[in-house]
Amino acid sequence: MSCHNIGPGLNEVVRMTISLFDKEQISRESAKKIIATCRVAVNWCDGNEGEATDYISNCRCGNCLKLVPKGEKLYSTWDLPRDFRMEKDIDEDRLRIAYDGLCEECFDDVINPFCDEEYDTEKLKKYIEDNTDADCYTSEGEHPKSNNGYRWVRGTDWFD
Numbered sequence: 001m002s003c004h005n006i007g008p009g010l011n012e013v014v015r016m017t018i019s020l021f022d023k024e025q026i027s028r029e030s031a032k033k034i035i036a037t038c039r040v041a042v043n044w045c046d047g048n049e050g051e052a053t054d055y056i057s058n059c060r061c062g063n064c065l066k067l068v069p070k071g072e073k074l075y076s077t078w079d080l081p082r083d084f085r086m087e088k089d090i091d092e093d094r095l096r097i098a099y100d101g102l103c104e105e106c107f108d109d110v111i112n113p114f115c116d117e118e119y120d121t122e123k124l125k126k127y128i129e130d131n132t133d134a135d136c137y138t139s140e141g142e143h144p145k146s147n148n149g150y151r152w153v154r155g156t157d158w159f160d
Helices: 006-022 028-046 049-053 104-114 121-131
Strands: 074-076 101-103
């Protein structure tokens, strides 16, 4: 039996993590580790790991954690072609990214080591753009106003 509250609960942790990161109270690497751990925890409980990162998934890069301006690209590693093989599985822990969305610059940095004669990062970005709805790879430029469709938990806005 799964717990459908764990995703919104850990999304609150991601929200706090990003707030601390933006205030430079924690490092980028620490923030990435906390966010990745939230995803793993939700996956362990009910498999809906994306719920843990709803706060950042449509507006922040999973590598550099920068807020990507509205309309700019935010590519998901899940949208890569099935025949694109990497030495390792596309696994955020192994790639050392917080979650699968990457800004254009980080996409190049993270994916390029796995490219070969058939695929380079430009071909992969074009593949994603040609085979994915634009809403899926375009940043919304801001954090959501709700937590997975629910209001944010009371008492967690003291840090804003």
